[in-house]
Amino acid sequence: MKKTTWILTALILAIAAGTAMAAAIFAFQSGEKTKNAASAAGGTFYVMEGKLTPKGSLAETGKAQYAKKVVVRKSKPKDFVVVLDPGHGGKDNGASRDNVLEKDVNLAIAKFAEAKLKELGYQVFLTRDADDFISLQGRVDFAAEKKADVFVSFHQNSSGYPDVKGMETYCTSESSGEDGKEFARLLHKAAVKQSGTRDRGILDNASLFVTRENHMPAVLMELGFLTNEAERKNLSSAAYQEKLAQGITEGIHTFLCPNAQTK
Numbered sequence: 001m002k003k004t005t006w007i008l009t010a011l012i013l014a015i016a017a018g019t020a021m022a023a024a025i026f027a028f029q030s031g032e033k034t035k036n037a038a039s040a041a042g043g044t045f046y047v048m049e050g051k052l053t054p055k056g057s058l059a060e061t062g063k064a065q066y067a068k069k070v071v072v073r074k075s076k077p078k079d080f081v082v083v084l085d086p087g088h089g090g091k092d093n094g095a096s097r098d099n100v101l102e103k104d105v106n107l108a109i110a111k112f113a114e115a116k117l118k119e120l121g122y123q124v125f126l127t128r129d130a131d132d133f134i135s136l137q138g139r140v141d142f143a144a145e146k147k148a149d150v151f152v153s154f155h156q157n158s159s160g161y162p163d164v165k166g167m168e169t170y171c172t173s174e175s176s177g178e179d180g181k182e183f184a185r186l187l188h189k190a191a192v193k194q195s196g197t198r199d200r201g202i203l204d205n206a207s208l209f210v211t212r213e214n215h216m217p218a219v220l221m222e223l224g225f226l227t228n229e230a231e232r233k234n235l236s237s238a239a240y241q242e243k244l245a246q247g248i249t250e251g252i253h254t255f256l257c258p259n260a261q262t263k
């Protein structure tokens, strides 16, 4: 090869390599941009020619089988709907002792949690925000209507044994899957830690209406015993109610936005 031909070849190769690299960088950047825009909505997408395409459009054209499937998780609090369900209400007091009614305690804690979750940016809906009677089916229908990503039911326990105290969390993984179990674990752990009450454990596959009939991760939390004098006093105080709400909020936030900082 003559010296001039060699230089020319090297020059052409260098230009070609540079162009290819620039094209790759551009494709990567535009892909990232599409991905960021898509992640705001979340869901299943397909990568076609470096672009993210929503599931439906590709399936319609029959091209889905040639594309790489990617699931984009929703990542910001504002993308998620949280339904909080204060148990009982109206004609249904729930458990009660010494004028402390379960329905009131449930609502007070749910309202604290609502405020904390809204502050983080979540879309939050309460199945009731006053002393109203709502059927169990009505609560499940409400969650479906709001397209809830997660569902938390607030309750207080009672026992014939006044010494019994502590927290129990129920889930039904037959309905909500492993995600539902993980959701229960995170909420229970954080709420026990914040309140300092006794850990009575997580009970899976209990046949409770709201955990069985909801199909998003759904828990029912028996936060404490109204029949234990010390715990009843705690559950009646705003400071303790707020601690429970803080734990529940942290659990929800860790589950939905694991990469975000917990306040």
Ligand SMILES: [Zn+2]
Residues within 6 Å of the ligand: 087, 088, 094, 095, 102, 154, 155, 156
């Ligand atoms: Zn109850």
